[in-house]
Amino acid sequence: MRQAAVANEITELVRTAGLRPTRQRLSLAGLLFSGGGRHITAEQLHAESLGEGFSVSLATVYNTLHQFTTAGLLRELVVDSGRSYFDTNVSRHHHLFFEDSGELRDVSDNSVVIGDLPALPEGASISRIDIIIRVKNGGSSG
Amino acid sequence: MRQAAVANEITELVRTAGLRPTRQRLSLAGLLFSGGGRHITAEQLHAESLGEGFSVSLATVYNTLHQFTTAGLLRELVVDSGRSYFDTNVSRHHHLFFEDSGELRDVSDNSVVIGDLPALPEGASISRIDIIIRVKNGGSSG
DNA sequence: GAATAAATTTAGAACGATTCTAATAAAACT
DNA sequence: AGTTTTATTAGAATCGTTCTAAATTTATTC
Ligand SMILES: [Mn+2]
Ligand SMILES: [Mn+2]
Ligand SMILES: [Zn+2]
Ligand SMILES: [Zn+2]
Numbered sequence: 201m202r203q204a205a206v207a208n209e210i211t212e213l214v215r216t217a218g219l220r221p222t223r224q225r226l227s228l229a230g231l232l233f234s235g236g237g238r239h240i241t242a243e244q245l246h247a248e249s250l251g252e253g254f255s256v257s258l259a260t261v262y263n264t265l266h267q268f269t270t271a272g273l274l275r276e277l278v279v280d281s282g283r284s285y286f287d288t289n290v291s292r293h294h295h296l297f298f299e300d301s302g303e304l305r306d307v308s309d310n311s312v313v314i315g316d317l318p319a320l321p322e323g324a325s326i327s328r329i330d331i332i333i334r335v336k337n338g339g340s341s342g
Numbered sequence: 343m344r345q346a347a348v349a350n351e352i353t354e355l356v357r358t359a360g361l362r363p364t365r366q367r368l369s370l371a372g373l374l375f376s377g378g379g380r381h382i383t384a385e386q387l388h389a390e391s392l393g394e395g396f397s398v399s400l401a402t403v404y405n406t407l408h409q410f411t412t413a414g415l416l417r418e419l420v421v422d423s424g425r426s427y428f429d430t431n432v433s434r435h436h437h438l439f440f441e442d443s444g445e446l447r448d449v450s451d452n453s454v455v456i457g458d459l460p461a462l463p464e465g466a467s468i469s470r471i472d473i474i475i476r477v478k479n480g481g482s483s484g
Numbered sequence: 485g486a487a488t489a490a491a492t493t494t495a496g497a498a499c500g501a502t503t504c505t506a507a508t509a510a511a512a513c514t
Numbered sequence: 515a516g517t518t519t520t521a522t523t524a525g526a527a528t529c530g531t532t533c534t535a536a537a538t539t540t541a542t543t544c
Binding site: 278282310315333336337 | 421422423424425426438440441447452453465466467475478
Binding site: 223241262282284 | 530533
């Protein structure tokens, strides 16, 4: 009954995003949203899915990640040119990026104060502020 | 005499970086460092160089940008996954990124205050803090 | 619960940015 | 000048990502 309840929540999540609850989307959503917050790349998620026995094509992983992002379930992070990370935590927060391992860790929004910014051009507006604290030489423990 | 003086400064800059002042490196350094601060991609610099009549291969543009970055003359920015920008301003500062046009504009370091960060693991240290203010719907004027 | 319509998945091709390779050319040194 | 070292280059290769068009699945209609 526990497992069924979780499955229903996931199904509901996908439905609410306006997407059909296909086997692939449910598997991926399960991997993404069943634990705590995650920061993951498309290739990582693909490998993890296959590892768990959920066969999905890489194209579908990309499609799904983008659909979830558009639906507001994920946020796309730019920390490394040439690789996109997706964050299951869509609330306002920032990141520690461990350059050696590629690991990302959340940083509370409270840790940062943005002072006076330059005036924006007519009609322009801030869509997001990304703060990335790049850390070198640190492992993933601690 | 003016032009010669500038050429000498550029030659000196390249030499100081520990690099031979080849025709290609001098042309590229001229384009990069003769005006004010610049934010530019490899392909943009390549096109600009050819446009000015300085023929260079794209491979050399990449090589040179990386060498200049290693030498501390440039800083590599990650604002767009799938494209690297290089910044001729290597002092501590942040960026406004106009998502529509791809333009980058500097933001003074004073505009931002970072509060208490989470403790870093043993031996880890901050290599850099990148702040990107993403702006949508704004032109490049004003 | 077939038939139909609409959306999804997929393998593989295509893409764009970047890096690599191995051959040529230029620069520095003797 | 001759020799050694370093740099440049064209083109191939790589990598992450997107596209294509066909096959499958899901939802809707009878
Ligand atoms: Mn994208
Ligand atoms: Mn690089
Ligand atoms: Zn996060
Ligand atoms: Zn800058």
